[in-house]
Amino acid sequence: MSIDALRRRRTARVVDAAVWGVPAITVAALAWLLADVVWHGAGQIDLAFLTTAPRSAGRAGGIAPMLVSTAIVVAIAVAVALPLAVGTAVLLVEVLPPSASAGRWIRRSLDILAGMPSIVFGLFGNLVFCTMLGMGFSLLSGGLTLACMVLPILMRAAEESLRGVPDGCRRGALALGMPRHRAITAVILPCGMPGIIDGLTLGVGRAMAETAALVFTSGYVDRMPSALTDSGRTLAVHVFDLSMNVTGGDRWAYATALVLIGLLLVTAGLLSLASRFLQRKGAHKP
Amino acid sequence: MTNLHAVAELHRPPVDEPGPAVPLIRARGVSVSYGARRVLGDVSLDIARGSVTALIGPSGCGKTSFLGCLNRMVDLIPRCRVTGELRLAGADLLDPTLDVVALRRRVGLIFQRPNPFPFSIRHNLDLPLREAGVRRKEPRAAAIERCLRAVGLWDEVHDRLDHAAGALSGGQQQRLCIARALLLDPEVLLMDEPCSALDPISGATVEALIGSLKERCTIVIVTHNLAQARRVADRCALFWLRDGIGTIVEQGTVGQIFHAPKSEITAAYVRGAVA
Ligand SMILES: Nc1ncnc2c1ncn2[C@@H]1O[C@H](COP(=O)(O)OP(=O)(O)OP(=O)(O)O)[C@@H](O)[C@H]1O
Ligand SMILES: [Mg+2]
Numbered sequence: 001m002s003i004d005a006l007r008r009r010r011t012a013r014v015v016d017a018a019v020w021g022v023p024a025i026t027v028a029a030l031a032w033l034l035a036d037v038v039w040h041g042a043g044q045i046d047l048a049f050l051t052t053a054p055r056s057a058g059r060a061g062g063i064a065p066m067l068v069s070t071a072i073v074v075a076i077a078v079a080v081a082l083p084l085a086v087g088t089a090v091l092l093v094e095v096l097p098p099s100a101s102a103g104r105w106i107r108r109s110l111d112i113l114a115g116m117p118s119i120v121f122g123l124f125g126n127l128v129f130c131t132m133l134g135m136g137f138s139l140l141s142g143g144l145t146l147a148c149m150v151l152p153i154l155m156r157a158a159e160e161s162l163r164g165v166p167d168g169c170r171r172g173a174l175a176l177g178m179p180r181h182r183a184i185t186a187v188i189l190p191c192g193m194p195g196i197i198d199g200l201t202l203g204v205g206r207a208m209a210e211t212a213a214l215v216f217t218s219g220y221v222d223r224m225p226s227a228l229t230d231s232g233r234t235l236a237v238h239v240f241d242l243s244m245n246v247t248g249g250d251r252w253a254y255a256t257a258l259v260l261i262g263l264l265l266v267t268a269g270l271l272s273l274a275s276r277f278l279q280r281k282g283a284h285k286p
Numbered sequence: 287m288t289n290l291h292a293v294a295e296l297h298r299p300p301v302d303e304p305g306p307a308v309p310l311i312r313a314r315g316v317s318v319s320y321g322a323r324r325v326l327g328d329v330s331l332d333i334a335r336g337s338v339t340a341l342i343g344p345s346g347c348g349k350t351s352f353l354g355c356l357n358r359m360v361d362l363i364p365r366c367r368v369t370g371e372l373r374l375a376g377a378d379l380l381d382p383t384l385d386v387v388a389l390r391r392r393v394g395l396i397f398q399r400p401n402p403f404p405f406s407i408r409h410n411l412d413l414p415l416r417e418a419g420v421r422r423k424e425p426r427a428a429a430i431e432r433c434l435r436a437v438g439l440w441d442e443v444h445d446r447l448d449h450a451a452g453a454l455s456g457g458q459q460q461r462l463c464i465a466r467a468l469l470l471d472p473e474v475l476l477m478d479e480p481c482s483a484l485d486p487i488s489g490a491t492v493e494a495l496i497g498s499l500k501e502r503c504t505i506v507i508v509t510h511n512l513a514q515a516r517r518v519a520d521r522c523a524l525f526w527l528r529d530g531i532g533t534i535v536e537q538g539t540v541g542q543i544f545h546a547p548k549s550e551i552t553a554a555y556v557r558g559a560v561a
Contacts, residue, residue, distance in 0.1 A: 097364055168397060168399055168401030169401060169403055169404070171359065171362065171397070171401070172397065172401040172402075172403065172463070173403070174359070174362065174390065175357065175390055175394070175395040175397075175467075176390065176391075176394075176413075176414045176417070176466065176467070176470070177387050177388070177389075177390035177391035177414070177417070177418070177470065178387070178413075178414070178417050182417060186413060186417070187413070190405070191403070191404055
């Protein structure tokens with residue numbers, strides 16, 4: 001065997017190792033992280049933990065109010081950001097001519113927004129929603145702040161997925177005598193839905209995991225909220241508080257984190273199911 | 287308002303229509319420009335009701351642009367300007383206030399690449415019907431079956447109407463698109479190289495279909511396949527670039543164009559098909 005062939009074989013082995021090694025490291029890191037959280041947190045979790053209010057700053061009792069606050073804040077964020085994002089994407093892709101400078105400016109601003117540290121959103125939300133608009137520390141302020149934060153993610157996903165809709169579909173719909181708005185709602189949006197749902201998964205994940213933007217807007221109060229104008233503490237803020245400010249809160253922080261991760265996985269799973277369901281209904285090619 | 291009426295009345299020929307001599311489509315001096323660039327100049331063409339007209343000619347001479355004028359798909363192209371006189375059963379097709387939605391329901395278009403929506407077969411066909419206001423399910427199902435039978439697809443797909451249309455073969459997809467266009471009972475069917483993305487067998491199926499559609503609607507077909515033009519068409523129009531601007535150099539029956547061309551250009555162009 002020639003030296004060349006040997007060398008080629010060695011190179012191939014190195015490449016193989018790199019190709020398999022990198023994903024292996026990624027998976028291992030994830031597994032380690034999960035194992036750590038499960039190991040420290042699983043023992044605390046039972047039905048009571050999920051259904052009762054915290055006692056003694058979270059060292060006892062449960063996380064029911066945080067679950068509710070998280071759901072409300074995320075729901076507000078999605079309810080506000082999703083229509084805005086899809087509407088803007090439709091405007092950019094379907095209505096404005098590709099050369100329009102408005103499109104360029106909207107896209108550029110969104111890119112800058114997307115790169116903004118979340119603490120900046122927190123300060124912004126505090127100033128605008130809590131103070132200027134007089135909403136105070138409330139789930140509403142928190143939800144709206146999160147909406148600003150996930151808007152660029154949803155927007156980008158919606159825009160990309162609408163751009164991905166084949167032109168043949170667009171022209172086909174119009175050639176069949178569909179008015180423009182019906183072509184958009186009956187053909188183009190359904191075609192782009194799987195991509196929009198992917199973006200939604202990312203955005204909801206980001207919103208659920210957020211702390212810095214919420215500490216200054218929806219606040220810390222760990223009581224069960226009874227109105228949107230109440231302050232409320234989300235799961236992620238609770239984890240942060242337990243691990244930073246509560247001595248002996250570590251195990252409870254882990255337990256809450258485990259619930260949060262579980263919730264993220266369940267949400268992602270549900271959204272992917274929804275996407276799959278739409279595809280099976282024929283909304284997308286298999 | 288008058289235009290809305292004019293288009294709505296298209297499918298019902300006026301009572302005093304003076305016989306088949308009056309063409310369904312009448313083009314006089316039609317020109318098309320994209321921005322400052324004129325691509326089609328001075329096209330005059332008559333198309334009789336119930337005929338198959340083939341538009342032939344080399345690439346880039348404006349055949350697609352001309353088709354686009356007939357159902358106003360050119361409206362989608364910014365900076366596209368059409369001048370001249372273009373009438374469909376007397377209605378002015380170039381009127382900027384024309385109801386293009388109604389027009390496109392009367393003048394269907396089949397694209398070069400089959401473009402079924404990425405939905406189920408049934409939903410592909412349901413959509414245009416629902417858009418046209420057919421609310422109840424049974425008449426929709428009946429129309430779907432009728433049109434699938436018309437394109438010879440019913441036996442192939444009746445038991446999998448809820449499967450994705452994208453899973454059909456290219457030829458089946460194209461026939462599905464034709465069925466989808468037929469649902470609205472168009473008076474004119476425009477076909478822009480409908481077989482060029484298909485294998486020869488699927489192409490032959492679509493070709494046979496064109497013959498059978500003649501009774502239902504007037505067909506204008508663009509094709510690069512001269513043999514196909516001879517097989518399916520009654521009349522032929524040869525588009526050609528003159529000084530960079532597309533125009534019709536000769537038109538007539540298939541026999542005239544292929545066997546007794548008047549123009550040198552036509553003779554040279556069809557020689558490929560005849561020789
Ligand atoms: N949207 C457009 N914007 C600008 N120019 C265009 C546009 N569409 C077509 N053209 C130009 O118009 C001319 C005629 O194009 P058209 O597509 O009508 O030709 P065609 O005869 O259909 O050609 P082919 O046989 O290749 O399909 C071409 O030179 C093309 O570059
Ligand atoms: Mg063309």
